[in-house]
Amino acid sequence: MIIGEKLDLHNNPKRLLPNVYLHQAFNASRELLGNDGFVAVMKRADTILPGMGRYLDEENWPPADTELLVPARHYSAFFQAIEEVGGGRAQMVTIGIRTAQMGFEGLGPAMKATLSVLKRLPGFRWRAETVLKAMADDLMDVFPGDREKQAIRVETDDERRLFLFIDRTGDSCHGRNGAHSPICHVYRGAIIGAVKLATGKIPNVRESACMAAGDDACVFEVGFDAEETDET
Numbered sequence: 081m082i083i084g085e086k087l088d089l090h091n092n093p094k095r096l097l098p099n100v101y102l103h104q105a106f107n108a109s110r111e112l113l114g115n116d117g118f119v120a121v122m123k124r125a126d127t128i129l130p131g132m133g134r135y136l137d138e139e140n141w142p143p144a145d146t147e148l149l150v151p152a153r154h155y156s157a158f159f160q161a162i163e164e165v166g167g168g169r170a171q172m173v174t175i176g177i178r179t180a181q182m183g184f185e186g187l188g189p190a191m192k193a194t195l196s197v198l199k200r201l202p203g204f205r206w207r208a209e210t211v212l213k214a215m216a217d218d219l220m221d222v223f224p225g226d227r228e229k230q231a232i233r234v235e236t237d238d239e240r241r242l243f244l245f246i247d248r249t250g251d252s253c254h255g256r257n258g259a260h261s262p263i264c265h266v267y268r269g270a271i272i273g274a275v276k277l278a279t280g281k282i283p284n285v286r287e288s289a290c291m292a293a294g295d296d297a298c299v300f301e302v303g304f305d306a307e308e309t310d311e312t
C-alpha cells in the first residue's frame with residue numbers, strides 16, 4: 081500500500097476544524113454518556129488542555145456549521161478525555177456511529193447525491209465503496225488544500241478483499257503521539273456508521289495504522305463482506 085508522503089497537519093497547531101465536528105461529538109457523547117458522564121469527560125478534558133472546561137456550558141459549544149474555527153486539538157483532547165475517564169473502545173465506536181447518523185442529517189453534496197443512487201447498486205461491496213468515497217470527498221471539501229494533497233482517499237485491495245480509507249490529516253488524534261496501537265475509535269465508529277446507513281449492514285472495520293502511533297496516516301480497513309445484518 082502506498083500511503084504517500086507524510087503531511088504536516090497532524091501536529092500543526094494552526095490546523096482548524098469545522099465547528100460542526102465538535103458540536104456533533106459533544107451532542108453524541110452527552111446523549112450516550114448521560115449528562116454526568118459528559119461533565120466528567122469535560123472536566124478531564126480541561127486538565128488535558130486547559131480551557132476545554134468552557135464547553136461545560138452548552139452556550140459555549142461551537143454551532144453546527146462548517147466554519148473552520150475549532151483548533152483540531154480541542155477535538156482530539158475531547159476523545160482523549162473519554163478514554164482517560166474509562167470510556168471503552170465499544171463506547172467510543174458507538175459515539176462515532178451516532179455522529180455519522182447526525183452527519184447524514186446535514187449531508188454534504190457528495191453524500192446527498194450518493195444516497196440517492198445507492199439503492200440501485202447491487203450488494204454490500206459496491207454500496208460500501210460508494211459511500212466511503214463520498215465520505216472522503218465531502219471531508220476533503222471542508223478544508224481548503226486537502227483535496228490537492230489527496231489528504232483523504234479510498235483504495236481497494238482486491239487480494240485482501242478490503243477497502244482502505246486513508247486519512248493523512250490525523251485530525252481525530254491531532255497532536256497525540258507515542259501511542260502503542262491505533263486510537264481513533266470514534267473515527268472508526270463514524271466509518272462503521274456511514275457504511276451501516278448506506279447498506280443496512282455492519283461492516284468489519286479495523287484501524288491498521290494511526291498517526292498517533294507514528295504512522296504516516298490513519299488507515300481503516302473495511303472488509304468487502306459485512307459482519308452481520310441490521311435486522312438482528
Ligand SMILES: [Zn+2]
Pocket residue numbers: 253262263264287289290291292297298299
Ligand atoms: Zn488514528
